[in-house]
Amino acid sequence: MTKATIIQTKNLCKTYSTGSEQFHAIRNIDLNIYQGDFTVIMGDSGSGKSTLLYLLSGLDSVTAGEVYFHQQRMDTFSDKELASFRAGKIGYIYQSSNLVPDLTLFENIALPGYVAGTPKREVKQKVLSIMQAMSIEGQRFRLPAEVSGGQQQRAAIARAIINTPEIIFADEPTGSLNYDQGVAVLDILTEMNAGGQSIVMVTHDIKAACRGNRLIFIRDGKVGGMLEFSSFTPDQLQDRESLIFSYISERGNV
């Protein structure tokens, strides 16, 4: 079966200017992100992974080239169109949870729901059911500083999915967590993907990358390679890890 494309880039470029210096962080990338995939973006530090994620999600503007969401051109959106796109179509998970420090976990998760204009009662029900699914409902009246890093990150995932986004972007979502907390977060993402949620995750951790069915390797701002896996069952993690490891070793870079 052919997979539907959710995001497409054509000749995508991003150049950062600092003073008189220019740095070409993303160089002429043509890429398709498919619906229902758990896409993983890997690469060495500074290769352009986060920049690519910002461009795919409309968080930053392109220098040249085109980005399409389904068939709709995104890089020419007005600020208003972009704000509504971000609120309604995408969810974004950062390395550190980025929760609002003086709002409770419940309020943090509910906030994008209120901003999107969803009726309060509906938001409340949805927040409670997502918190329950992520085993953080007991912490709902606590502030972010009063819960563990893993619980903060689960709240950040809950916040990212409150408006039922078509696609979730995650930038090193386990980067600030200990091993067990990281596995718990990856399990949640894996389960969401099994339910059909499209995910694009940046990571340099091979264990985290194993959760993806399509791996895109970025090297010096370009696509340096790709790996695809057909289906996922938890007992395949070890095999995938070995495959990714040998792929990277053969090429001499991440």
Ligand SMILES: Nc1ncnc2c1ncn2[C@@H]1O[C@H](COP(=O)(O)OP(=O)(O)OP(=O)(O)O)[C@@H](O)[C@H]1O
């Ligand atoms: N705002 C900026 N101004 C100038 N250069 C930048 C800016 N943001 C990123 N860069 C440069 O662009 C390159 C790509 O950065 P990016 O953050 O996308 O890399 P990355 O692969 O995500 O790295 P890491 O794994 O270390 O987070 C780096 O060389 C970085 O120094």
